[in-house]
Amino acid sequence: MTSPAIIRFGPEDCCHGALHLPAGGQRGGFVICPPFGEEAKCAYRTLYEIADLAAARGWAVLRFDYFGTGNSSGGFDSFAPSRALEDVRAALARLRRECSGPVGALGLGLGAALALDAAQPSESAADDSIGFLILWQPLINGGEFYKLNIKRQLVRQMLTHGKARGSSEGSPADIIDLDGYALSKAAANELKAINLLDPPRTDLPPTLLLQASFTATPASDIQALAASTSPPLEAGSVICEPFWKRIGFVDTSNIFNSTLDWLDKLE
16 A cells, blocks of 8 residues: 555645545545544544555545644634534545545544534535545534533643643633643634534435444434434444544454445445
């Protein structure tokens, strides 16, 4: 397998991407929409590996960093979910230049929520449609995600300083320190407003919805998401440690195999 090609795309080439192209015949492609913050760092290797494995099976894959994150332009306080959604659309448009087959999106956490929004019908041209979706452990409720990160930060402060100092202490007035990541208050409000159950998502392309956990039974929120969409989705669960919360080796073979097998059946 050849090394991925490093590219820039989007307005003023603001987004950094890595393009994994198959060595032989091509079946289509997909964009990988990463999660947010610490989850993106922990999941980096896993997302690289699924891109590499999919390219070996004939899929063109584009990994990328949202504006304000990773190697893309802008400071982290420039990140916002609404801007990240535009980056997803720009990544899809860029990948379509490489593909003759269907182009889809694979998202994890916040990335899955963004991919789902990008697949919604719009006034855009028909050739902007998404051919398929792969949703790994989607962020369903942004408010709960925000609270969890604030709580984790306060626990870390207690362990480090002996007291909880709050999420804004020492930060500029319009910046929130969200577990080590500078987030504007406007972006924080966007994050907290995410709710994949309301309004229900409609007219979805073929979609794989996967939970990765220690149980084979999908959690209630995953099941609720599956039931709320049109057409209804089948929620699956694979036995796998939450690799987006771990630094170190995690056996992700189950989620890889489920995803690649599903892709094989698309044709």
